Amino acid sequence: MEQSGGEENFARVRHVLLVLSGKGGVGKSTVTVELALAFRQAGKKVGILDVDLCGPSIPRMLRVCRPEVHQCEAGWVPVYTDQQQNLALMSIGFLLEDPDEAVVWRGPKKTALIGQFVRDVAWGELDILLVDTPPGTSDEHLAVVENLRKHKIDGAVLVTTPQAVSTGDVRREITFCKKTGVQILGLIENMSGFVCPHCSECSNIFSKGGGEELAKLTGSEFLGSVPLDPLLTHSLEEGSNFLQAFPESATFSAINNIAQKLLLHMKDG
Amino acid sequence: MADVPSDAPQHCPGTSSEQAGKTSACQGCPNQSLCASGAAKAPDPAIEEIKVKLATVKHKIVVLSGKGGVGKSTFSANLAHALASDASTEVALLDVDICGPSVPKIMGVEGEQVHQSGSGWSPVYVEDNLAVMSIGFLLGSPDDAVIWRGPKKNGMIKQFLRDVDWGELDYLIVDTPPGTSDEHLSVVQYLSAARIDGAVIITTPQEVSLQDVRKEIRFCQKVNLPVIGVVENMSGFECPKCKNTSQIFPPTTGGAERMCEELGLPLLGKVPLDPRIGKNCDEGKSFLSEVPDSAAALAYQDAHFASRTVNTRINVLFITDQNSVHVYFIILWSLQDLLKNNVA
Structure with a gap:
């Protein structure tokens, strides 16, 4: 496979952030989408690359379900979610004929497609490219790191839920980052406490504080916690912009704070 | 491919x-x-070897989900505990999640070691009749990452199936990572001659999860793996204070119920989002022993009660109480009922 193209396609991408977690279902895609929306709101041009080949969720979360991916000279044209073309997206979900089709692929094939994804998407000018990954420390992750290393990876944002079963897997992901030389920008605790909409009682359904503890233990920065908010899950189901719909909510300020911290990181970097 | x-x-x-x-x-x-x-x-000669090795295992169940974090390991662990609460039933739980093994922690045997014997690797025993095997037992520290590509993961799974001294088992439950890739193909391939009873699919109610789970069901169809049924997990949360139920993961497209209707699959049950379940997983305790005197737990040990049809049993329980422990037992009964005519 040709190695050309990639260089040019990445020439105008300023920052690359990986969103990682050892554990599944902790909210990697949710965090990716919300951060992208927050960055866009801050006036940035943002791209999302969804490399979860077996379970791509981002297209639905941004309500871009069945677009056609066009080719241009430089490669695949990403799908823009807004008219101003400030939020671009590429996902394997776009390449499947039937949305229920299973991608039953072993590692080498996944590695090859990710290589192509990384090289052949014509992102154009981007301030930030967010890469959403599947859970684990295997083919997809190695492929992303290997293919992006020659350009630039600013670092990884790790997502966990508070309970020990989840932080245990995220510890392994931290080791992955250390071994592969990916800088950890910080940890986010998601699904951190649920406030009952009827009586305002806060229940820690998935325990509490695990993310912050893990950050201390591993010497990483704790970026913040995002509460378990039915309004957030609901807007992701519908593909609506949570940050626009509920600017008053605690969840909004949590996400926005995290986004601001990351923007600062990238300024320094 | x-x-x-x-x-x-x-x-x-x-x-x-x-x-x-x-x-x-x-x-x-x-x-x-x-x-x-x-x-x-x-064909890989290991497939035949595994068939011989697992000839003494009556039922083999694979727990699957396209989506991560929906409760595969939690369900697998509680299913194993529930089955093993009958002392005459031999149960084993195999964790093939190579990169994120949570079973040792959930079963409360983190840090245990696997021993080698003449007949292979000895699994770790949680109870006399409940054995566990996971790559977690082979790692030196909780920080150790298994950064392996597919072929190496497949080799490990082959060893788990061929080289572990499982002994005589009534149930072998295989817990898997999310997705439809190496681990899943390997389990199905290596067990193709030994025959799998089928898969239990776990999902949460929202469409973002269901869309991945539909892919998993498509995977089962592609590899001819029967689907025993679907379990909806994290299905509504009852506030402990005001007792109102909130749909934290909203079933905007009808949840697992609608999906099962559309695909003609049995819905085994809906387990509510219960903080006690997560807490017990973190502590490595059986959630079902949390309420040992619950009607369902007692009923399970009552042979007379167990001989009645699933529907009668469910009806009896519904009159008394309906909580997450009971839902688990109802799922268990339905499962056992579906497997009854399925003896290898």
Whole structure:
């Protein structure tokens, strides 16, 4: 496979952030989408690359379900979610004929497609490219790191839920980052406490504080916690912009704070 | 599709394809003559060995979900505990999540070691009749990451199935990572001769999860793995203070119920989002023992009660109380009922 193209396609991408977690279902895609929306709101041009080949969720979360991916000279044209073309997206979900089709692929094939994804998407000018990954420390992750290393990876944002079963897997992901030389920008605790909409009682359904503890233990920065908010899950189901719909909510300020911290990181970097 | 080695030359046609060893890409590959001889096309001898090894296992159940974090390991662990609460039932739980093994922690046997004996690796016993095997037992520290590509993961799974001294078992439950990739294909392939009863699919109610789960069901169809049924997890949360139920993961497209109707699959049950379940997982305790005197737990040990039909049992329980423990037992009964005529 040709190695050309990639260089040019990445020439105008300023920052690359990986969103990682050892554990599944902790909210990697949710965090990716919300951060992208927050960055866009801050006036940035943002791209999302969804490399979860077996379970791509981002297209639905941004309500871009069945677009056609066009080719241009430089490669695949990403799908823009807004008219101003400030939020671009590429996902394997776009390449499947039937949305229920299973991608039953072993590692080498996944590695090859990710290589192509990384090289052949014509992102154009981007301030930030967010890469959403599947859970684990295997083919997809190695492929992303290997293919992006020659350009630039600013670092990884790790997502966990508070309970020990989840932080245990995220510890392994931290080791992955250390071994592969990916800088950890910080940890986010998601699904951190649920406030009952009827009586305002806060229940820690998935325990509490695990993310912050893990950050201390591993010497990483704790970026913040995002509460378990039915309004957030609901807007992701519908593909609506949570940050626009509920600017008053605690969840909004949590996400926005995290986004601001990351923007600062990238300024320094 | 499944047989291109990770270190193969570009455009390798696959070791078991008709073109193996014969295409231009094969020129210069060290294994060219081996591929051309057709030896690589033969099925892996391990499949037959595994069949012999697992001949003493009555039921093999695979727990699957396209989506991560929906509760596969939690369900697998509680199912194992529930089945093993009958002392005459031999149960084993195999964790094939190589990169994120949570079963040791959930079963409260983190840090245990696997011992080698003449008949293979000895699994770790949680109870006399409840054995567990996971890559977690082979790691030195909780920080150890298993950064392996597919072929190496497959080799580990093969060893788990072939080289572990499981002994006589009534149930072998296989807990899997999310997705439809190496681990899943390997489990199905290596168990193809030994025969799997089927898969239990776990999902949460929202569409973002269901869309991945539909893919998993499609996977089952592709590899001819029967789906025993679907469990909806994290289905509504009852506030402990005001007792109002909130749909934290809203079933905007009808949840697992609608999906099961559409696909003609049995819905085994809906487990509510209960903080006690997560807490017990973190502490490595059986959630079902949390309420040991609950009607369901008692009923399970009552042979007379157990001999009645699933529906009668469910009706009896519904009159008394309906909580997450009971839902688990209802799922368990339905499962056992579905497996009754399914003796290997």
